[in-house]
Amino acid sequence: MSYSEQFQRIDGLLMASRALWQVKAFECIDLPWRVAFPELAKQVWAIEDDLLDDIDADPQQLMVHLLPALQRDLTATRQCWPLDMLTAKKPQQHDIDELLVPGLSAAEQPHFSAHIKGRKWQQIVSFCNGLKHSNTEVLEWCAGKGHLGRLIAKAQHRAVTSIEWQQTLCDKGAAFAKQWQLPQRFVCADAFSPQSGALLKVDQQAVALHACGDLHVALLQHAANVGTKSVVISPCCYHLIRAKTYQPLSQQAKASQLTLSKHDLQLPLQHSTIANDKARSLRLQEVAWRLGFDALQRDVTQSGCYLPIPAVKQSQLSGSFEQFCQWAAAQKQLVLPPTWSASHYQTLGLTRQRLTRRIDLVAHLFREHLERWLILDRCCFMQESGYQVSLSEFCAPHISPRNTLISATCLNSERNGAVE
Numbered sequence: 001m002s003y004s005e006q007f008q009r010i011d012g013l014l015m016a017s018r019a020l021w022q023v024k025a026f027e028c029i030d031l032p033w034r035v036a037f038p039e040l041a042k043q044v045w046a047i048e049d050d051l052l053d054d055i056d057a058d059p060q061q062l063m064v065h066l067l068p069a070l071q072r073d074l075t076a077t078r079q080c081w082p083l084d085m086l087t088a089k090k091p092q093q094h095d096i097d098e099l100l101v102p103g104l105s106a107a108e109q110p111h112f113s114a115h116i117k118g119r120k121w122q123q124i125v126s127f128c129n130g131l132k133h134s135n136t137e138v139l140e141w142c143a144g145k146g147h148l149g150r151l152i153a154k155a156q157h158r159a160v161t162s163i164e165w166q167q168t169l170c171d172k173g174a175a176f177a178k179q180w181q182l183p184q185r186f187v188c189a190d191a192f193s194p195q196s197g198a199l200l201k202v203d204q205q206a207v208a209l210h211a212c213g214d215l216h217v218a219l220l221q222h223a224a225n226v227g228t229k230s231v232v233i234s235p236c237c238y239h240l241i242r243a244k245t246y247q248p249l250s251q252q253a254k255a256s257q258l259t260l261s262k263h264d265l266q267l268p269l270q271h272s273t274i275a276n277d278k279a280r281s282l283r284l285q286e287v288a289w290r291l292g293f294d295a296l297q298r299d300v301t302q303s304g305c306y307l308p309i310p311a312v313k314q315s316q317l318s319g320s321f322e323q324f325c326q327w328a329a330a331q332k333q334l335v336l337p338p339t340w341s342a343s344h345y346q347t348l349g350l351t352r353q354r355l356t357r358r359i360d361l362v363a364h365l366f367r368e369h370l371e372r373w374l375i376l377d378r379c380c381f382m383q384e385s386g387y388q389v390s391l392s393e394f395c396a397p398h399i400s401p402r403n404t405l406i407s408a409t410c411l412n413s414e415r416n417g418a419v420e
Helices: 003-016 038-046 049-057 059-076 109-113 118-129 147-156 167-179 213-226 251-255 277-301 321-331 342-384
Strands: 137-140 160-164 184-188 204-212 230-236 387-393 404-410
Touching (some): 003 251, 038 059, 059 342, 109 147, 137 147, 147 160, 147 167, 147 184, 160 167, 213 342, 251 342
Parallel strands (some): 137 160, 160 184, 204 230
Antiparallel strands (some): 230 404, 387 404
């Protein structure tokens, strides 16, 4: 099935299921789809609280627990959704047992991986190993300290230009390149500036590992405009965009009726990755306290709207709920009444926390497919721009859930010459 055909099927599924995933759980005081999907509502409340995180972390378990009830609701209302897309098995994941980089000796590796967290280093190595060897110059987009670029320069003996907007990171990366005599230079520039766009060339391979949102989109647009020979990216953080809503790239996506907010675009990033019980307990407590304060402020202000508060320090969760509410009220310049029941609102907060977890659980049925929709938008755009596109996974999900690799090769011989 072509990328265009895949996009159309996923677009149909997401359009039909919008009521289940295009929701803001923190704003809800009941399951927003309870009336339309009564069997699903009954099922999510039948799941024990202690099981929610484990089910959420396992896509197969998520479907086992939720799909039968959803199917009963659809049958009762004579709706037909392509639910087979949710159950379709993904290709076997390839796990990485060794971090071997051809062209980098065992003695050199500690110098190149120093001060890089383990999973990040694994991502860099896997991305680098996924690049076809070539003599083409490399443009590293949103480079940071240039960890990926320096590995490419060393292992593949290729000239690398690394673009990064923070001068301090450029300086550190340039110092390492000089020390190791690597063919890597740094350009301090904003990725959205004309200066960065002008660095794209025809005979070049542009790479970006987890450049966020509009940053990797800008790279695709610049490369397509110039006809850059090869573009290899791994998208990340789709919600970090400058517009209020998602701006589709391909003609396919522009024709879709889906309108995606920044909140919608965070759905693919919602995975249960909290490792230990203490951290998980604190997170649940924070959510319950935030929602308890929200219940309080709704009564005080007579508002039906959720009131977000700033980031909470862990130390603030060691005090009392009443102290937490006093702090939150001060942050929002809200005057609380002289007397109010902390225990009452704390109980309301816990009740709403249990509710939001179940709203999110159902929405997560569709998180992989929303991400696939976004990825296919990028693939279709590059195909429309004259590129041959392939999709793969450059690392295992536990190394990074953002493990999709989009590889695009320009097919326009007049602009690009012979493609390798």
